[in-house]
Amino acid sequence: MFRFYEFKEGFRIALVAIYANKMRSVLTTLGIVIGIVVVTLMATVIEGMGTALDKSISSLGTDVYYLSKWDWFGGEWWKARNRRDVTVEQAEELREKLAIAEAVVPVASTWQKTFKYRNRSVKGNVNGTVPDYEVTSGVVPAEGRFFNLYESNAGRPVCIIGHDVARNLFEREDPIGKTIKIAGYSYRVIGVFEKEGDFLGTSMFSKDTQAFLPLENFLKVFGSNRSIDIHVKMREGVPKEDGKEEMIGIFRSVRRVPAGEENDFGINTQDFLKEVFDSVVGTIGIVGFLITSLSLLVGGVGIMNIMFVSVKERTKEIGTRKALGAKRRSILIQFLIEAATICMIGGLIGLAVSFPLSLIINEILPSSMPLWVVVLSLSISIAVGLVSGIVPAFTAARMNPVDALRYE
């Protein structure tokens, strides 16, 4: 039977004992502190990456296939290099033949072009596409609008820009209707996308730093000799696997891939983000876990050692308490609480150190230390204290009262 007064007295004794040996207690917790700092920062980073992943997934749109010369994740890029380009014509043919698709959208891209407005300029990727891009991406401009079929077919010099491009070029000014220069050519801004944020420190997959032009215009300005991507969104109700198989079959025939040979194009989905995420998280997790376990082990041994010292120093006190009626259990609880409290203090110090560090991480990867991490850290600390305190506490609890009283 556990009685509350024992717990209270145990806690009191623990605080008095720890306070009397402030320096010693704090130094002993170093291992715990390091362990907790690592575990909290790790969790914060993973949490931040999870948030970024969710955003990126929603920005890529679900159930969308990205047919490309390249494989986004895995695959063998040196093989992909020798593949034939994916062309606008192939996209057109696929669109005509793939009746189960809601939209088949060609997207041509070029990297690192200069956007200019008055004296301000930024660099970003430029994409040429068609109005159905709104369907495959599932995003409509937050301000203004996307270009329409007429503008698209006529190759009008209009553009929709990402959030960061708009903020950098226009600051507080309204970009809609203004003319900017992209790689030296004039375009009228007709829409701005909402902010999407980064994923794994890169904005490669977010529209924030990009611009979108009508495909006709893009090909004229940046040249048509390039491999494009084709975004395919299936109609509602098309079974996933069947749809994918049919798409691959038709695209193989479009590209005249002989039967029996492997696909000469990449079939990408947002799942690749999940794979990147899992592999990065896995690595961080393993490294973090090793460092954490090691420091907690070292910390735990330190606590055990200091608890043995504490038990030894207070042998006479233990004898006195036993003479006054303390049972084994009371003594056991007393020392367990002391060990757990020291560790919990270590955990709190750890949190105090990692909280400002998590704010720094937040600058790079939007994230915040989740509450469950705080709870977990303190639980881990207490658990380490209990585990490493158990043997010293038992030693104390089992002392013979006479021997303990005679101890000098």
Place this chain on the structure above:
Amino acid sequence: MPLIHIKNVVKTYDMGAELVHALSGVSVDIEANEYVSIMGPSGSGKSTLMNVIGCLDTPTSGLYEIEGENVGDLDDNQLAELRNRKIGFVFQTFNLLPRSTALHNVELPLIYAGVPSHDRRALAEQALVSVGLGDRMTHRPNELSGGQRQRVAVARALVNDPSIILADEPTGNLDSKTGIEIMQLFSDLHQQGNTIIIVTHEEDIAAHSHRIIRLFDGKVASDVPVANPLVYQKA
């Protein structure tokens, strides 16, 4: 039925090379509300006997009963409970917790008895007042004189209202004037109905008791009543 019934108690320490017979067949009966001194030369087994009576130590052989209950049948926890409820200890070296106040030191037996904190405080304060330390409750042991420390220890021994108070050389570390003040407390406790057993080397301390048991080489050498015990009048 005597309060304390000790029959043929032997306590032997196995020191490897030799066996040390601290007690070699001691038989003593003590009734409730007796006031007994245990005397004898150093090494004669006084402290060992006290430890047995106080249920801190178990005899190698022999019988020990408190109020008819065979102590040898009790396990560790039951012994702790027995010490808590029936026995109050006063040590030569006071044995106070150095970092706790007088009040908290006196509260300890009540904590282990599971007395709720409100009652605990009241009882502890009352005990400290009764030993004349009403104005020293929040002092720590190192802020008290030797005599005051021993008073705190006496308050601690009596706070749980035990029937037996065991004091092993309670005045051994005190000057004779403070020693006599402590003896006065014991006389009061005796008059209130407690059983008092003290170990001492000093005849004039033993003179306060009503019966003197002398040990020699682990045996009872003599066991005689005191003709005219010294009694202090309350000032």
